[in-house]
Amino acid sequence: MPESILSKPILLNAFDMLVPVHQSPGLWRHPDDESRRYTELKYWTGLAQKLEAGGFHGIFFADVLGQYDVYGGNADEAARGGVQFPMLDPTLIVTALAAATERIGFGVTASVTYEQPYLLARRFGTLDHLTNGRVAWNIVTSYQDSAARNLGLGEQIAHDKRYDRADEYMDVVYKLLEGSFDENAVVADRERNVYVDPTLVRGIGHAGEHFTVPGPSLTEPSAQRTPLLFQAGASARGQAFAARHAEAIFFSGYSAEMTRGWVDGVRDALEGEGRTRDAVKIFSMATVIVAETDEAAEARLADYERFVDPDAALALFAGWTGLDLSGADLDAPLEYASTEGNHSALASFTKLDPTRVWTLRELAKFVTIGGRGPVIVGSPSTVADELERWIEVADIDGFNLTSAVRPADLENFARLVSPELRRRGVLPEITPGTTFRDVVMGAGSRLASDHRGASFRTPPFSD
Numbered sequence: 001m002p003e004s005i006l007s008k009p010i011l012l013n014a015f016d017m018l019v020p021v022h023q024s025p026g027l028w029r030h031p032d033d034e035s036r037r038y039t040e041l042k043y044w045t046g047l048a049q050k051l052e053a054g055g056f057h058g059i060f061f062a063d064v065l066g067q068y069d070v071y072g073g074n075a076d077e078a079a080r081g082g083v084q085f086p087m088l089d090p091t092l093i094v095t096a097l098a099a100a101t102e103r104i105g106f107g108v109t110a111s112v113t114y115e116q117p118y119l120l121a122r123r124f125g126t127l128d129h130l131t132n133g134r135v136a137w138n139i140v141t142s143y144q145d146s147a148a149r150n151l152g153l154g155e156q157i158a159h160d161k162r163y164d165r166a167d168e169y170m171d172v173v174y175k176l177l178e179g180s181f182d183e184n185a186v187v188a189d190r191e192r193n194v195y196v197d198p199t200l201v202r203g204i205g206h207a208g209e210h211f212t213v214p215g216p217s218l219t220e221p222s223a224q225r226t227p228l229l230f231q232a233g234a235s236a237r238g239q240a241f242a243a244r245h246a247e248a249i250f251f252s253g254y255s256a257e258m259t260r261g262w263v264d265g266v267r268d269a270l271e272g273e274g275r276t277r278d279a280v281k282i283f284s285m286a287t288v289i290v291a292e293t294d295e296a297a298e299a300r301l302a303d304y305e306r307f308v309d310p311d312a313a314l315a316l317f318a319g320w321t322g323l324d325l326s327g328a329d330l331d332a333p334l335e336y337a338s339t340e341g342n343h344s345a346l347a348s349f350t351k352l353d354p355t356r357v358w359t360l361r362e363l364a365k366f367v368t369i370g371g372r373g374p375v376i377v378g379s380p381s382t383v384a385d386e387l388e389r390w391i392e393v394a395d396i397d398g399f400n401l402t403s404a405v406r407p408a409d410l411e412n413f414a415r416l417v418s419p420e421l422r423r424r425g426v427l428p429e430i431t432p433g434t435t436f437r438d439v440v441m442g443a444g445s446r447l448a449s450d451h452r453g454a455s456f457r458t459p460p461f462s463d
Contacts, residue, residue, distance in 0.1 A: 002381055004424035005388050011398025011440060012427070013107065014051050014410050015285060017062040018044075018090050020082035023287070023371030024404040025316055026309025028082055035406040044093055045100040047407045054414020055427045057439050058105035058136065059097070060230070060250070060283075060400050061090035065114060066146030068319025072326040075146070078319060081312025091123060098131040105436030107136035107230055113162055114142060114151045117172040118213050124227045125177060125219030133223025133435030133445055138230040139245065141166050144319065160237045168208045170245050174453035175204035177226045180216035196220075224445050226453050228437040234262050242280070243269035244452055248440055250400055252285040252372035256393035259284055263395045275450050281397040281440055284390065285373030287404055290416050294378045301369075301377050304404050308368035314360070317367055330361040369404045380420040383413075388426075 020028050020035050028035050037043040048059060067085050069075035079085055094106045108127070110120060127135040141162035142148075148156035157165065185200035204215035231246035233239065239262075242249050249266060253259030267277040289304070291297040318325055358366075369375050376386045390396060403409035421427035435445040447453045 002385060002424075004426050006391060006424075006426050008391075008397070008426075009428055010387060010391065010421060010426045011281060011283065012056045013058040013060040013283060013398070013400045014047075014056055015060045015062065015400035015402040016047075016406070016410075017084060018088035018093070019084045019086070021084060021312070022062065022406070023373075023402045024304075024308070024369050025081050025083055025312035026307045026368060027304060027404050027406075029307050030304065030405045032408050033405045034408075039088065041093065041096055043407075045097060047410065048097045048101050048104060050407075050411055050414055052101045052104040054418040055422065055429065056104055056414065056418075057398075057430065058107055058436060060107040060136075060138065061109060062138075063087070063090050063109040063111075063140075064144060064147065065111060065142060066144040066148075066150055068144070068315055069146045070322055070324050071315035071318035073324060077311055077315040077326075081309050081315065083312050083316045083319070091127065094127055094135060095130045098134055102432045103134075103430040103434070103439075105134040105136060105228070105439060106131065107138050107228070107436075109138040109140055111140050111142040111147075112166045112169040113157060114147065117169050117211060118176065118215075118218075121173045121176040122218045125217065125222055128222035128224050128227055129219070132433070133437070135224075136228035136230050136248070136436050136440075138232060138250070139166070139170070139241075140232065143322070145322070159235070163233070163237045163241045165210050166241060167244065168210050170453070171208075171456070172204070172206050172211050172213050174226065174456040175206055176213070176215055176217040177219075177221075178447070178453055179456045180204050181221050183221060186220045223435050224437050226447055228435075228440060229453075239266055239269055242266060243273045243275070246280050247437070247447075247451070248281045248283060250283045250285070251396075253394075254366065254372065254374055256284075256374075256390045259390075259394040259396065267395075273452075279448065279450065282395070283398050283400045284394060284396050285371065285400045285402060286387075286390070287370035287373060287375045287402050287409065288383055288413050288417065289375065289377045289404060289409060290380060290383050290412050292379065292416070294382055297377045297379060297382075301375070304369060308365075310364040310368055313364050313367040316371075317363065320372075325360060328360055330364075331359050334358045334360060334363055370402065373402070375404075380416045383417050384420045384424065387417075387421075 018038055067075040068078035068083055071077050090108050124137055145156050182200035185197050187197050188195055201216050206213040229247045231242040232250040234251055251259055251262050263282055270277055270279050289297055289301050291300055314325055376383055430439055438445050
């Protein structure tokens with residue numbers, strides 16, 4: 001049997017969303033699909049337990065704050081197909097999942113555009129306490145006009161301005177979680193009748209262009225203080241933001257070679273921010289369809305293809321990009337157009353791989369199983385070989401794995417591929433009590449000393 005070609009372990013997150021359809025429109029109709037249970041807590045706790053047993057390091061929850069209402073000028077097609085609608089709030093299930101498990105971490109998407117940093121810092125501080133340091137924050141700026149309208153804006157803030165505002169937002173969060181409480185501020189001294197030493201707590205006194213926050217933080221220091229920081233923006237401005245703030249980065253690229261271009265750009269940008277080229281861990285999305293043999297896996301994929309919903313897939317893509325492709329010529333080349341939506345979603349199919357020209361028909365077929373990432377099909381050995389090839393070619397550290405049929409594909413991965421990765425020595429066991437940051441970064445529970453957030457640990461603050 002093949003041995004590993006890797007010199008480092010593979011990091012694995014499950015990539016999911018509290019919705020009926022996440023990345024594979026139409027597959028909710030498959031007889032093995034259980035995504036209709038997305039409103040049941042037992043569905044999620046059971047999945048978390050199976051993934052933990054399968055050696056997964058985390059569950060990464062996507063989230064959006066509006067409907068996909070671009071295709072055809074309304075949300076009808078997305079609603080018909082259950083495309084990320086209806087949806088639940090992922091932050092509210094994290095503590096239940098933590099109570100049902102011991103080692104696996106939980107990455108939660110939360111937008112810096114529509115919530116005040118003072119409140120979000122308290123929420124993540126609370127989650128970090130209640131999970132014993134097993135929480136991560138996927139920082140997004142949001143890309144839907146429908147979210148902007150429902151949350152008090154006539155239209156969304158321009159793409160790059162969202163990131164400019166997000167830079168200040170992150171500084172406020174760092175000041176609150178890293179600097180407003182000294183490590184020993186909570187003394188709980190019965191003899192002296194002092195719970196918090198007020199001389200060791202301070203306001204942050206932030207007065208900036210976008211936010212005024214006197215502080216201090218409402219939460220005392222948790223195991224990680226600041227949650228492990230994920231970021232998924234692959235646009236030029238998103239990569240600059242990631243180089244400054246991210247500890248882990250999530251890309252969605254359809255080939256390892258194309259993804260490598262993103263990765264090299266990020267590593268160059270890290271050096272520009274005074275960080276090392278390996279200061280972040282990089283994850284790529286993939287959908288794995290595995291069975292005991294290659295032939296059985298290919299048959300499973302063929303079975304899945306009977307249920308795909310191309311129209312719903314185009315509604316999903318339109319929602320990502322802000323481009324209404326309804327009524328377009330299905331066989332015409334797909335061209336790049338600048339919008340205020342998700343820049344990287346469109347660029348990945350139009351600009352980043354000069355050897356490939358996509359038509360709308362090809363795009364719809366591709367998106368129906370696996371969204372914007374590759375679909376890896378085969379036996380456990382075949383799948384493991386391809387995962388290792390991606391890590392070598394793209395220079396990534398791991399994967400955010402999604403299901404076409406939910407949760408069967410993730411469960412099959414844990415049952416079939418995880419033992420193969422363990423046999424190869426690239427999926428070591430997680431020690432209970434280890435924080436999510438230490439599991440992913442391997443360098444302790446707190447922000448690294450060269451991370452921007454670490455600079456806010458010592459008062460006084462200045463803006």
